[in-house]
Structure formats: structure tokens, C-alpha cells
Amino acid sequence: MTTDDGPSNFLRELIAADVAAGKHGGRVVTRFPPEPNGYLHIGHAKSICLNFGLAREFGGTCNLRFDDTNPAREEQEYVDAIEADVRWLGFDWGERKYFASGYFDQLYRWAVQLIGKGLAYVDDQTTEQIREGRGNFYRKGTDSPNRDRSVDENLELFERMRAGEFPDGARVLRAKIDMSHANLNMRDPPMYRIKRAHHHRTGDDWCIYPMYDYAHGLSDALEGVTHSICTLEFEDHRLLYDWFIEALELEHRPQQVEFAKLNFSYIVLSKRKLLELVKGGYVNGWDDPRMPTIRGLRRRGVTPEAIRAVAERTGASKRDGRVDITLLEHEIREHLNATSPRAMAVLDPLKLVIENFDEHAVEWFEAPNNPEDPAAGGRKVPFSREIYIERDDFREVAPKKWYRFAPGQEVRLRYACFVRCNEVIKDAAGNVVELRCTWDPASRGGDSPDGRKVRGTSHWVSARHAIAAEVRLYDRLFSEPDPEGIDGRDWKEFLDPRSIRVVAGAMLEPSLADVPVGARFQFERVGYFCADDDSRPGHPVFNRTIGLKDSWAKIEAKGG
């Protein structure tokens, strides 16, 4: 089955079947449940697209719920950043912003209820003793000596835990399930721990906090979530997820469904490694344009449309894999090609003097803003006797199939005219410093009335009108597709120093002088660029989002 929303996948089919069967009254409610302890990255984007996308597709709703049950690592700053990132991606949770911490009272009452049913108990053992008692994959666990405490004693102890009568870590509330269960999550998992830490929302109201396994499913139930979509590593937890809901005899039963998280070649996504990149100074912060964070991608110039397209194209399944980064790159180009205004910018300027062009004259040539989009209009670009062209567009000795500048070869200056290179000027060291050319005034506008063809077209900037700019050329952060998977080598060894190259003296056409931060352009024949936060009036800084495909580079690389 294929729809406008993309190809079929097991989540879509499962939800469609539930809706068709009238489960939950045919309603669909999902949620995106980040822990506010870090910045969102492209892996989260996948989950966001899935949860919000599926809800929208089935006429349901998606909640934004912060899973803030561990005050030691969560902060308001992250809540704000996450909200901004989800919005930027194009999703809206309406009034449905929730916090697990908003359910602390209810969760506490339910815990008391479970104690009353003999399904939870307070354990005085140390962390080490509990770990020891849990056993391991091959050895069954053993019951805690506190396992058979009376309901009354448990009630009293739990109340005193809440009241702050015991030091941190002294006791935990445990679900009473089965210490010999093959699934370790079922061996009397902790529900509450004592932890005196200031919570970003509840302040110092609590000194006990619920664990993920206890809080998550019940929060889902409270919100009427129908499909609780999470990643594969929680498959083992589903049994526990269901157990709490069952034990409390809750009427609404959300269903946990797991999918394989999104990962890419040439990228690392683990929170720990991302943090290491930032803390270790390997990148310039969480919003470094080489980071796979939403903020990094945004600063790089990537569009939310491209990210959503990747999420859609990669579907959903239970096989863990690694998507080829070229798919992301393709979607970025795809969207930017359709939407970016064009401009001319010379990254590595080589002066070109048109000897038969009046020294004081200026011609203004009309250039379309986007050949892909006539509605984008056009602009005038100034042309004068001295211009800059890309140094790499000139070869003193033309290789085979070389259409660009070379002695005696005629080339088109885009939207301007034909010029022919007559002479190459070098400095004492033999470096080419200037090209002397003549133009054909009849080719004004870019075509010759006699119909003669030129194969090469180059971009250019009038020297007198050029704006100097800094351009940051970003590339893949790693030199290896799987930096984490190379035998016996640290992933940081594959950080690619060429992932950023700063060009100080780029020359831009004057229309680019004062462009708002975040504005995206295609620099013709070069790539897609985005005005960086560091731009100053009259002195823009541009980030390269992604280069244009370069088939000449391929020909040349093949030894042509």
C-alpha cells in the first residue's frame, strides 16, 4: 500500500487496524516524551515525525510530554530548547504540553494502592545488595529479606520515605513481581528512590522520585495515549509497562510499540558522544553546524522539510540499521534547489581584467533569482572592467573536456557575456595573479546573436562592487561511515579536520551585503549557503550547507 504520506510501514498498518477495529473508540493519541536533559538530534526528529505524523494522519493528537523523573539531570533550559526545536521542525502540540512531574501526586497515590494490594514493598537493602539479589542473565534472583513486610509496615515506611525521614539511597519502593523471572526487568524493579535534588518544576516538594518504568506507562494511561511508540531497547520493558497498568486495573490501556531508531553513516548520535564532542572542544558547541543536533542542522542551513522528508523516506521497521548519509544530503539539495534564491559568490577570487571594457563603465545585467521558480523574480547584477572569477575555474593547461577558462578559450560569464582569455599574468613566484581578457559586446546578456555556442559558464563578481565575506565550508564530521565500529580504534580518531574550512576573503555580489541571519541561498555552481549568526551588517558570514553535485570533479578524479 502506498499513500500520499509515503509507503506502508508496520506502525501505520497497526494503527490503521486498531482504528478499523474500533479500539479506543477509533481514537489515536500519541506522545513525544523527551527527557529534558540534552538537546534534540536527528534521531529524535524521527520519533517526532512518527508520533506527530501518525497522529495527524489518523485524525488524532500528539502530546508533548517531558519525562522529567530524574531531577539530578534535568533543566528548564532543555525544556525550552526542546520546545523550540519541535516547533522548528513544524509540529504543534497545541495545549497538550505535559510533564511526568505533573503526575507525581497521582503516581504516589497509585504506589500506595499497589502497596495496599501487596504488590509493592519498601526495601532497605543497599544498591549493591539489590544488584546482587537481582541475579543475572543466567542466575535467578533471590528474594529480598524485606520482601514479605506487612502492608501496614510498607505503608508507614513509604510515607516516611516521602516525609524525608531517610537519607538518599537508604530505601526504595519495589514492585513485588518475581525474582526468578527470565526478564530481569520483572525481578522486583524499583519504583521510587530517595533523591534530594531540586526539581526544575516541583522544586523541593519531593525527595522521592518515580523511576521511568513506573512513571512512563502510567503517564501514557493518564493522558489517554493509545499508541506509545518508542525505540527497540524498550522491548524488554513492555512486560513491566503492561504489568503496572494491569496491577492498577486501569481502564485505559495504552499499547507500547517499538521501532528501530534512525541512525546515519558518518554520524554519531549517542548522548554521551555528542557531549564529549562539545565538552572536548572538538566542535564549537551544540549548535555547531557539523553537529547532528536540530540546532546544528538548523545553523548549517538544513530545512525542516528536508528532515521530515528523510523521516518519511526511511519508513519504520524493527531492523536496526544505518541510513546512508547521501539520502539526507539528497533531501537537503532537493528542497533547497526548489526554494533557494540564487546568487553569485567567488570563494577563491582570481582577478580577470576585460581589456576592451571601459574603465569607468558599469553594465547591470538581469539575473533570475531562481530558474526553478519564475515567481521568485529577478535582480540586477553589476558588471565592470575588473571582475573576480573562481581560481579553480582556470587552468593554464586545459585538461581534456575542460570547458572553463584557459588561454585562448571562450567562456560565458553567467547572465553577462562571452569573454576570451588572452594573457596570463604571473607574479615573481610564478603564481597566476590575473587574467587579461576581451569580451564580445554582442553577447551582452549571455548569448551571441551569431548563435555560436560556448560549453563553459562561470560565475563571477564585479571587483568594484564585491562584498568581502567569511565563508565556512562544512563537510561530514567523520571520515569513516562507521566511526564507532572500527576495530580497536577510538571513534574520535576519525574526526575529519577537513570538516570545516574557513575562507576569509570570499567575494559576493552586492545583493548579499545585508541579508538576515538564517537566509539561505544557492551560490551558483558552488553550493547551498546559509547566513550565520556571526554575520555583521555589511560583512556577512555564510555557512556551506551542502555543495552542489560536481560531475566534473568525478571526471577529473577518474584521471581524465
Place this chain on the structure above:
RNA sequence: UCGGGGAUCGUCUAAUGGUAGGACUGCGGAUUCUGGUUCCGCAUAUCAAGGUUCGAAUCCUUGUCCCCGAACCA
């Protein structure tokens, strides 16, 4: 030695007993005032071995390989 998942082109993903399809990548070619875009074409896959069936990626059996799990993290 345990439990839970998963194996389809190089990569991601469809096909739910009836022609193994799509996308990205790669390689050709056409068009082009971006060696871009667009268009056309080519190449490449069912983990293995048995079995059931007129017919198997799909069902059965036996293997093999990969991922996750032993926080008072989420």
C-alpha cells in the same frame, strides 16, 4: 549458560502463498546560460540447508549471524 528482537539490491524500505517493486548510491546517455536541475536507460537482493505446495521472501524444521537487556538512568 538466560530473555527479548531482527535478517530482502552497497544503503533504507515494499511485496502478508501468485511477475521480488521503490528511493538513495553507482554507471551510461539526452537536454541545459549552474559540469546544477530535469529526463531516459543500465547494474545490484530474499542469511543457509532441508521440507510443504502447481507455485515460497512469505508456511514448517534445523542451523547461522546481528542487535538489545544484569542503573536507586531514560
